[in-house]
Amino acid sequence: MCGIAGIYQWDGKTPDQDRLHRMIQTIRHRGPDGTGVFAEGPVGLAHARLSIIDLSGGHQPMANDDQSLWVTFNGEIFNYLELRQYLVDRGYRFSTTSDTEVLLQMYADKGEDCVKYFNGQWAFAIWDKKRNRLFLSRDRAGIRPLFYTTLRGAFVFGSEIKSIFAHSEVKREIDVEALDQIFTFWCTLPPKTAFQGVYELPPGSSMIVEAGKVTVRSYWKMDYTFQDEAEKSEEEYAGILHDLLVDATRIRLRADVPVGAYLSGGLDSSVIVSLMKKANASLETFSVGFADSEFDESGFQKQAIDYFGTKHRDVFCKEDEIGRIFPDVLWHMEKPVVRTAPAPLFMLSQLVRDARYKVVLTGEGSDEILGGYDIFKEAKVRHFWGRHPESQMRPRLLKRLYPYLPNLQKQSESYLKAFFYVRPDDVNNPFFSHLPRWELTARMKMFYSDEVQSKLGGGSVYKTMEELLPKGFLAWDPFLKAQYLEFSGLLPGYILSSQGDRVAMAHSVEGRFPFLDYRVIEFAAKIPTRLKMKVLNEKYLLKKSFQNLIPETIRKRSKQPYRAPEGKSFFGTHPPDYVMELLSPDRIAQGGLFHPERVQKLVEKFRRGQAIGLKENMAIIAILSTQLLVDQFIHHFEERIAYGGH
Amino acid sequence: MEAIEKEVRCFIIEHFLFGSGGNGLKSADSLLEKGVIDSTGVLELVSFLETTFHFKVEDHEIIPDHLDSIGNIVVFVDRKKKSA
Numbered sequence: 001m002c003g004i005a006g007i008y009q010w011d012g013k014t015p016d017q018d019r020l021h022r023m024i025q026t027i028r029h030r031g032p033d034g035t036g037v038f039a040e041g042p043v044g045l046a047h048a049r050l051s052i053i054d055l056s057g058g059h060q061p062m063a064n065d066d067q068s069l070w071v072t073f074n075g076e077i078f079n080y081l082e083l084r085q086y087l088v089d090r091g092y093r094f095s096t097t098s099d100t101e102v103l104l105q106m107y108a109d110k111g112e113d114c115v116k117y118f119n120g121q122w123a124f125a126i127w128d129k130k131r132n133r134l135f136l137s138r139d140r141a142g143i144r145p146l147f148y149t150t151l152r153g154a155f156v157f158g159s160e161i162k163s164i165f166a167h168s169e170v171k172r173e174i175d176v177e178a179l180d181q182i183f184t185f186w187c188t189l190p191p192k193t194a195f196q197g198v199y200e201l202p203p204g205s206s207m208i209v210e211a212g213k214v215t216v217r218s219y220w221k222m223d224y225t226f227q228d229e230a231e232k233s234e235e236e237y238a239g240i241l242h243d244l245l246v247d248a249t250r251i252r253l254r255a256d257v258p259v260g261a262y263l264s265g266g267l268d269s270s271v272i273v274s275l276m277k278k279a280n281a282s283l284e285t286f287s288v289g290f291a292d293s294e295f296d297e298s299g300f301q302k303q304a305i306d307y308f309g310t311k312h313r314d315v316f317c318k319e320d321e322i323g324r325i326f327p328d329v330l331w332h333m334e335k336p337v338v339r340t341a342p343a344p345l346f347m348l349s350q351l352v353r354d355a356r357y358k359v360v361l362t363g364e365g366s367d368e369i370l371g372g373y374d375i376f377k378e379a380k381v382r383h384f385w386g387r388h389p390e391s392q393m394r395p396r397l398l399k400r401l402y403p404y405l406p407n408l409q410k411q412s413e414s415y416l417k418a419f420f421y422v423r424p425d426d427v428n429n430p431f432f433s434h435l436p437r438w439e440l441t442a443r444m445k446m447f448y449s450d451e452v453q454s455k456l457g458g459g460s461v462y463k464t465m466e467e468l469l470p471k472g473f474l475a476w477d478p479f480l481k482a483q484y485l486e487f488s489g490l491l492p493g494y495i496l497s498s499q500g501d502r503v504a505m506a507h508s509v510e511g512r513f514p515f516l517d518y519r520v521i522e523f524a525a526k527i528p529t530r531l532k533m534k535v536l537n538e539k540y541l542l543k544k545s546f547q548n549l550i551p552e553t554i555r556k557r558s559k560q561p562y563r564a565p566e567g568k569s570f571f572g573t574h575p576p577d578y579v580m581e582l583l584s585p586d587r588i589a590q591g592g593l594f595h596p597e598r599v600q601k602l603v604e605k606f607r608r609g610q611a612i613g614l615k616e617n618m619a620i621i622a623i624l625s626t627q628l629l630v631d632q633f634i635h636h637f638e639e640r641i642a643y644g645g646h
Numbered sequence: 647m648e649a650i651e652k653e654v655r656c657f658i659i660e661h662f663l664f665g666s667g668g669n670g671l672k673s674a675d676s677l678l679e680k681g682v683i684d685s686t687g688v689l690e691l692v693s694f695l696e697t698t699f700h701f702k703v704e705d706h707e708i709i710p711d712h713l714d715s716i717g718n719i720v721v722f723v724d725r726k727k728k729s730a
Contacts, residue, residue, distance in 0.1 A: 407686045414709040418678050419685055443681045446666045598664040605661070613686035 002060070003030030003048035003505075004072040004146075005163040006125050008134045010212040011153035015044030023166040024048050026641055027159055029332075030074070030505045036060050038070055043127045043134065045072040050508050052076070052255050052358055058098030064108060065093075068129045071104045074159050075122030075144045076512070078251040083117060107135070112206055115219055119251065119518060123159060123201075133210035140220045141365065141516045142203025142492025145501055148214075149198045155209045160502075161198055161334045165637060171197065172634050174593065174626075176455050182336050183622060184442045184461045187493025189468060191216075194335040194629060203492045220518070221470060222487050224480045224525050234544065237527055241520075242545040248517030249275035252361060259512075260284040260357045262348065263310065264562060265300030267539060268363025268372075270550040272514060273308050276361060283310040286352050286360065288317050288344045294404070295563050300554055307551045315351040317344040322569035323576050327628055331640065332506040333498045334633070336625040338441060338618040341564045346503040353507040360504075364495060365515035368487045369524035371479070371532030372539045372559055374402060378420070379433035379482050380533065386422035395420070400536055404560055407612070430474055431462065433482030444619040447594050447602070465489075479529040566617035570624065571606045582627040591630050594623055650699075651720045657694050658716065662687055673717035678710065688713065695719070701726045 005023040007015035020037045024046035028035065031048030038045045038061040047060035053076070061072045077083065080099035083106055088094070092105045099120075106114040107126050112135055115122075121143035125136045136157065138146045148157040151169050158164045165172050175196040178188045188194060190202035201207055204220035232240075249272065253259050261276060263269045263285035277283060285305065290296040298314075305312045322343040329346045330337075352360055367373045378401050385394040398416040402408050411419070426432055448456075468488070473481065496513075504511045514520070524532075527541055534540035538559050546555065570579045581587060583603050585596040605611040606620060632640045651673070659665060662682050677683040683691065691713060692703045703726075712722040 405685075407689060410689065411685055412705065412708050414711075415685070415688060418710045418714065421678075439681065440684065446663065595666070598666055601660065601664040605664075610661075610690070613684055613690070615684055615687075 002050050002074045003027035003159040003163070004046065004074045004123065004125060005158035005166075006043065006045040006072060006134075006156075007167070008044075008127075008155040008209050009042050009153060012042075014041060015039050015154075017044070019167060020044045020046040023158060023163045026166045027163045029508060030159055032508050034059065038063075038072075040070075041129070042132075043070075045070055045125060045127060047072045050358060050510065052257055052510065053080075054096050054098035055256050057096035058100055060100060062096075062098075062100050062104060064104050065095075069104055069108060070127040070129070071100060071107075071124055073100050073103055073122065073124035074146075075120060075124065075139065076254075076510075077103055077118050077120040077122065078254060078512075078517075079117075079119040081254070112137075112208070112217075113219075115206060121512070121516075125157060131210070133208055135206065135208055136201060137206040137219075138201045138203055140204045140518050141487075141496065141513075141521065143496050143501065143511075143513065143516060145497060146201040147193060147198055148201065148207075150214060153212075155214060160332075161193060161195060162331075162633070162637075162641070164198060165633065166641065172637060173197070174630060174634065176452050176593070177459070179336065179452075179593070179626065180445070180456055180459075181461050181464070182338070183444050184438050185465070185489055185493070186338050186441060187490060187498075188335065189461075189464055189489070189493070195633070203488075222484060222521070222525065223470070224476055224484065225472065231528060234531060234541070237531055238541055238545040240523060241527070241541060244517070244520050244523055245271070245275055245514055245545075246278060248514040248520050249361065250279050252512040252514055252517075253279055253281050255359050257358050258282060258284065259359045259361060260286060260352060260355070261310075262360055262362040263287050263301055263304055263312065264363070265297035265302075265304055265554065266363070266560060266562075267542065267546075267550070267554060267557075268366040268515065270304050270308075270554050271366070271542065271546050272361050272363050273304065273310060274546060274549045275514065277308055283308055284355070284357065285310040285312045286348060286355070286357075287312070287314045288348045289314050290317050290344070290564065291319070292565055294406070295565060297560060300557065303551050303553055313351055313355055315344075315347050317347055317564065319565040319569045320572045320574065321347070322565060323572065323579065326570070326576075326624075327578060327632070328506070329503060330625055330628040331632055332502045333625075334502070334629070335498065336622050336629055337494070337498055338444075338622045339564070340566055340569055340621055341562060342498045342503045343569075344564050345499055346506055349504045349507040349509040352504075352509045358508065359510045359512060361512050361514060363515060364500060364511070364513045365491065365521070366539065366542065367559075368483060368491050368495075369515060369521050370527075370539045370542045371483065371529070372542075373486060374538075374559065374561065375433060375437060375486070376479060376482050376533060377401060377536055377538060378436070379478060380536065382420055382422050382436075383427060383432065383478050385420075386427045389422060389424075397536070403558060427478075430466065430469065430481065431485065432478060434485050440615060441618060443615050444622055447598050447619055447623060449593055449595050452593055477529055479533070567606055567611055567620040568609075570620065571609075578628075579624065582631060583624060587627065588623075591627060593626060593630070599623060647720055647724055650723050651716060653698060654719050654723070655716055657698075658682060658691075661690065661694070671716070673720075674715050676710075676714050677716075678714055683714075691719075695723060699723050699727060701730050 080102040123144040123146035191199035
């Protein structure tokens with residue numbers, strides 16, 4: 001796992017090496033084991049290395065034998081051994097044992113179609129000297145990041161936006177339309193980022209830059225059209241899923257350094273540890289605990305540790321610690337967030353790094369592909385009720401939603417019905433499953449400044465989302481629609497980035513995700529929805545597949561989503577100085593994005609200890625993280641770079 | 647009734663809307679449909695009514711018919727005060 005950056009100029013000059021060094025130095029946390037820069041002709045490539053495979057070889061940027069191809073690569077091609085053999089059989093020779101060289105030779109053999117053969121997580125750029133073009137690609141699920149911008153006469157890219165901003169000619173401005181997306185969906189919609197003119201390469205896409213022209217092509221998309229295939233028996237589905245996960249884990253244990261695992265005490269991480277045990281991997285696990293019992297899962301973690309016999313380390317997260325580290329977390333996330341949940345994961349990756357581990361396996365992706373989230377359950381109940389709105393019995397199922405939210409559980413049945421009320425037209429809305437979440441989140445927009453309101457001019461973010469929907473989406477089963485929205489939206493936009501790559505790589509830790517092996521993803525797309533969520537039993541088939549292989553109490557417990565203390569992290573006995581400073585009316589007015597008086601009222605509510613609602617907690621985190629983003633990336637970028645990652 | 651409405655409206659605008667959009671909120675508007683109140687907001691509203699108007703809101707009284715618009719709240723508060 002590494003950091004990459006580069007420049008392609010069509011102004012006749014060769015990119016400046018000092019500039020490339022500066023760009024890669026800003027993301028040195030992604031690869032502290034060495035840096036390399038290559039500049040020749042119109043292209044400059046830079047690389048910061050975290051050595052995991054072929055520790056002595058594998059330096060980058062790497063060239064092929066005749067130096068007609070150069071690559072800078074962040075990620076892993078887990079099936080590189082099989083691909084290497086395939087290439088050897090076709091007459092290719094290798095001078096290292098790295099997956100980087102396999103990637104390069106696969107490009108030599110297959111051209112841009114090479115990515116279709118890769119099983120892995122990647123963001124890379126290949127300079128194809130003979131064809132005078134730059135080829136860039138990002139993995140199917142969007143595990144590894146890749147950002148870019150275009151200047152007059154140049155294309156600039158990097159693993160993180162800060163490496164692009166290290167190019168002195170790139171402008172740094174907030175994109176208010178992107179902000180509006182985050183204040184609805186919790187994330188930007190690709191290719192937008194929080195910054196104007198800086199884009200991300202969408203997951204499952206490649207791009208070609210040649211003759212001053214940038215072309216993006218999708219090579220893979222989540223597809224549920226295989227649902228019509230002849231169904232297998234429940235046992236067959238469970239067996240295939242199990243076997244695929246065994247192999248997905250096996251190839252993700254390929255490394256020349258030890259591989260650990262996150263262990264949350266939930267179903268997915270327990271499944272991963274059981275698979276590691278089956279592969280005879282060493283079992284070192286890591287977890288985070290909370291003082292507040294509403295968030296803490298230490299009890300279940302202990303059960304899993306005892307059951308699997310892992311060597312375990314944990315870090316204890318206190319509310320004020322979240323407030324203290326939040327500016328550093330934001331520096332790495334590079335976008336506003338509505339939740340603090342990335343902060344404890346930032347602490348967890350520090351723990352992993354302190355234990356001298358560079359790689360962890362985690363359970364990300366399972367909820368999206370196998371039907372684990374409560375939003376699927378909520379949509380199922382609302383849909384069931386919406387078909388017969390006069391029913392008195394159906395809305396009683398609402399009581400079974402969100403058992404871990406005490407304020408919701410205190411509500412009367414009539415209020416629950418009112419909260420989850422299904423309007424007659426809702427069931428036909430393509431976003432039926434996600435409208436309650438998005439509408440709740442969008443209420444934060446009351447804090448926008450008048451200038452932002454007028455700039456946005458009432459434009460609809462839903463229209464942009466609609467344009468991204470795949471062909472045939474409207475005809476899909478409602479459960480599949482909900483799954484698609486999670487898989488293509490929040491998973492790459494928040495879970496794998498703000499909660500994933502960015503906070504892990506902040507401490508040079510690589511996450512690997514067996515559930516996001518493309519074979520598992522594509523198989524999961526074929527599983528009938530009734531086996532994903534049987535009535536209201538989430539991830540039913542996964543539970544069946546791992547019966548007797550994980551602790552029974554964990555297999556049978558209902559889903560407890562990972563959450564962390566929210567707004568109160570910033571308003572304890574000793575609030576961090578930056579909080580009151582950045583939320584002060586003067587600074588809010590100076591930023592121009594939010595309404596100073598309204599924000600002040602919100603702050604006062606928090607200071608009185610009266611802000612306990614979801615909407616208010618999301619709002620304060622969203623406003624504070626936006627203010628931090630402006631402060632660090634717009635106003636004090638040079639100082640922040642000088643200060644370093646932490 | 648007018649004094650109750652003034653007090654309730656002021657609380658809702660300051661507490662849930664943070665000073666925004668109060669002028670557009672009609673007495674008959676549904677607080678849920680307008681996105682003014684969420685599940686926690688209902689509990690906050692009940693706590694405000696109990697503290698300000700000195701009566702207890704029983705569990706069975708926490709229903710949208712009583713609390714989902716400023717108009718409904720005013721009628722509910724007035725009735726509770728009279729029966730106290």
